[in-house]
Amino acid sequence: MALISIQNLRKTYTIGEVAVQALRGVSLDIHAGEFVSIVGPSGSGKSTFMHMLGCLDRPDAGSYLLDGRDVSTLSRDELARVRNTMIGFVFQSFNLLPRTSALENVELPTLYSPDKLPAAARRAKAMAALKAVGLENRAHHHPNQLSGGQQQRVAIARALMTQPPILLADEPTGNLDTRTSIEVLEIFQQLREERGITVILITHERDIAEFGSRIVNFLDGVIVSDVANTSRRPGGELAPSARIA
Amino acid sequence: MSIAESFVVALKALKKNGLRSCLTLLGITIGVGAVLTMIAVGNGARASIEDQVTAAGMNIITITAGNYQMKGEEQGGGVADHQAAYRRPRFREPGRDVVAFDRAAAPARLRPARYDDADRPAFRLIAHPEDDPMEKHNHPTARERLGDSAAGLGAAATLTLDDARAIRKAIAGVQYVASGVHESARVTRGDRRWFTRLHGTEPDMPRIRRSWSLAHGRFFSDAELNGSRQVIVLGSIVAERLFGAAVDPVGDEVRLWNQPFTIVGVIASNSWATAGVVGDDQFDAIYVPVTTVQTLLNLTKLNTITVTSTSVATTTRVSRDVTKLLRARHGIGEEAPDDFVVRTQASTALGKGINPQIARAIAGNVPGLEQVTLEQLSTTLEKSSRTMTALLASVAAVSLLVGGIGVMNIMLLSVTERTREIGLRMALGARPRDVMLQFLAEAVTLSLAGGVIGIFVGLAASGGVRQLLRWSAVISPAAIAAAIVVAAGVGIFFGLYPARQAARLAPIDALRFE
Ligand SMILES: Nc1ncnc2c1ncn2[C@@H]1O[C@H](COP(=O)(O)OP(=O)(O)O)[C@@H](O)[C@H]1O
Ligand SMILES: [Mg+2]
Numbered sequence: 001m002a003l004i005s006i007q008n009l010r011k012t013y014t015i016g017e018v019a020v021q022a023l024r025g026v027s028l029d030i031h032a033g034e035f036v037s038i039v040g041p042s043g044s045g046k047s048t049f050m051h052m053l054g055c056l057d058r059p060d061a062g063s064y065l066l067d068g069r070d071v072s073t074l075s076r077d078e079l080a081r082v083r084n085t086m087i088g089f090v091f092q093s094f095n096l097l098p099r100t101s102a103l104e105n106v107e108l109p110t111l112y113s114p115d116k117l118p119a120a121a122r123r124a125k126a127m128a129a130l131k132a133v134g135l136e137n138r139a140h141h142h143p144n145q146l147s148g149g150q151q152q153r154v155a156i157a158r159a160l161m162t163q164p165p166i167l168l169a170d171e172p173t174g175n176l177d178t179r180t181s182i183e184v185l186e187i188f189q190q191l192r193e194e195r196g197i198t199v200i201l202i203t204h205e206r207d208i209a210e211f212g213s214r215i216v217n218f219l220d221g222v223i224v225s226d227v228a229n230t231s232r233r234p235g236g237e238l239a240p241s242a243r244i245a
Numbered sequence: 246m247s248i249a250e251s252f253v254v255a256l257k258a259l260k261k262n263g264l265r266s267c268l269t270l271l272g273i274t275i276g277v278g279a280v281l282t283m284i285a286v287g288n289g290a291r292a293s294i295e296d297q298v299t300a301a302g303m304n305i306i307t308i309t310a311g312n313y314q315m316k317g318e319e320q321g322g323g324v325a326d327h328q329a330a331y332r333r334p335r336f337r338e339p340g341r342d343v344v345a346f347d348r349a350a351a352p353a354r355l356r357p358a359r360y361d362d363a364d365r366p367a368f369r370l371i372a373h374p375e376d377d378p379m380e381k382h383n384h385p386t387a388r389e390r391l392g393d394s395a396a397g398l399g400a401a402a403t404l405t406l407d408d409a410r411a412i413r414k415a416i417a418g419v420q421y422v423a424s425g426v427h428e429s430a431r432v433t434r435g436d437r438r439w440f441t442r443l444h445g446t447e448p449d450m451p452r453i454r455r456s457w458s459l460a461h462g463r464f465f466s467d468a469e470l471n472g473s474r475q476v477i478v479l480g481s482i483v484a485e486r487l488f489g490a491a492v493d494p495v496g497d498e499v500r501l502w503n504q505p506f507t508i509v510g511v512i513a514s515n516s517w518a519t520a521g522v523v524g525d526d527q528f529d530a531i532y533v534p535v536t537t538v539q540t541l542l543n544l545t546k547l548n549t550i551t552v553t554s555t556s557v558a559t560t561t562r563v564s565r566d567v568t569k570l571l572r573a574r575h576g577i578g579e580e581a582p583d584d585f586v587v588r589t590q591a592s593t594a595l596g597k598g599i600n601p602q603i604a605r606a607i608a609g610n611v612p613g614l615e616q617v618t619l620e621q622l623s624t625t626l627e628k629s630s631r632t633m634t635a636l637l638a639s640v641a642a643v644s645l646l647v648g649g650i651g652v653m654n655i656m657l658l659s660v661t662e663r664t665r666e667i668g669l670r671m672a673l674g675a676r677p678r679d680v681m682l683q684f685l686a687e688a689v690t691l692s693l694a695g696g697v698i699g700i701f702v703g704l705a706a707s708g709g710v711r712q713l714l715r716w717s718a719v720i721s722p723a724a725i726a727a728a729i730v731v732a733a734g735v736g737i738f739f740g741l742y743p744a745r746q747a748a749r750l751a752p753i754d755a756l757r758f759e
Contacts, residue, residue: 056672057753077676084674095669099261111246112674
């Protein structure tokens, strides 16, 4: 059974008289361990789709089964728990708390996790996560004392704190140069290979999408193509469920 | 997220906006400080009024041995039992004479000495005239008056040291008790001699007489009382006559009844307004342990017992209890009159400057007069100072309200400013209640910190009032506890709305907020 199973998802934004159909019937299955790149031009509904996947917003219509559970039936508290335990977010703009050390930023999700860790254990875990992204010697730096690539690595460490099975990244390289972009993407590949984390990467850049094992193409709120990526950059293996939509 | 963690997070957030947080809690600080200071000042006013009233001796009750019962007078019950003896005098010529008199029935030896004038009306008394408590300087010897054989109604010798002990032990609201034997005596030092008033009394006396201060040495002690020691405290006038002004006679000896007495102290007035004068009975007087007087003069009875109540408001109640207790102790039946007189300072004050008998008749004919005087005065003062306290505190409470609105304002601003942070926290798994708790904790931290600093400000301010105005402005522990609770309450009340606003945000809207 698929980790994520989406059927005919719809979302319409209405601003005044104008109704924008951001998603017009999207169906998609994602299996555990896949590295899915979602590409498409700006305004094609990729971010809207990711908000649905991340339980940050509710669709107008359609169903979303996450690990077999119907997300639409969950309460606000249960959704918060799902976001905390199952999903790690990486944003284009990093979204680190300003004037707060890298270490404390990384600790943040554990503050809300159901397994109530003592402060010392949380700190140790955050330190380990920072070490995993190679930033243990920047633990006490504030975001404004870090480069963009370093900030994004802190954000990745934060996303991994609760050991979620899914990593959602919306344009994670949008604010980074090519070299640091590649570093970030290699971390994603490594996570998928070493920990079996399912990575869903949203980008509008074709060559970034090439890091995925599967490439899903959005256009005007619908999926226009869904292909296994054979011309992949080094690091990963072929996705087992790659298929054409 | 636990409550403790919420406060840790709140503290960090507040630290990031240090100056803003400080200014906000300053509002609460001023509010709490002002309320506390105003309550302290108000209570101080009340205490100082009560102080002045007790200093004026309004809480003093004097019990005098013997009674002046008029013929045919029956004992009444009720609140002013001790006044019953003076109730309803017989009026021979109503409208003209206030006090009943019977010249024929009053033999010369029964007439009060001062009014021995044949033209003056004689009061018909069943008492030894020399026992008139209003008469000061012309008593016969103590043995004559206090001899045990003379005990009984109308006679003087009805009070004992055991009565005084019983009053001290059995009656609630009694502050100090001092038994007294009063004499005229000649005290000598070498060839200087002075004829003055002798008071056999107890160590509580200087605490009862609040207008006293010790010019030299000390008052005699409980040990000296119990040991019937020959120690003496001189009034300032006596000390001046025997030793000269500004000489410290402590340790020296004087002779009384041909016995040596060691001087342990000199008492003087603490106010120029009531400075001692010759013949004044307080500073032109000498004080000796009552037990010493009883031993040397071979007495077992007392002239007076002086009692103070802990507050002016309870004086009447205490005096009533004293009457009841003494009647029981003296085995006086329902119908029989008291064999003692209980007076409060108010009834004495009423009679000042008036013929003592007339004074008694007035007091006796206006039931509860002194009760009205004492308790009404006391409660009126109490009421007005309470009103003042409430007024001051409510004005100060307005500043606390303004402080609370300041907290709310800053919290609303903070929620708006940190909408993206709220969205991020929600994306990372914060539940609405976690967000709510975080902002509520910030508001409570602000107002609690403000409140605690406010307590110190209040303590300092009331200390300043004490120093500058010499006014007892004291902040009670209860007021401090209340201030903490109120400060926390203000935080919760004014923090609740902003915190709910934060918690109700949809994660995606918060995250995308600009
Ligand atoms: N909160 C919103 N309110 C109104 N319209 C929105 C909102 N979010 C997205 N849209 C619209 O939905 C469409 C899809 O947007 P989005 O999912 O952000 O596209 P992408 O991420 O692919 O660039 C766009 O036309 C955008 O204008
Ligand atoms: Mg987008």
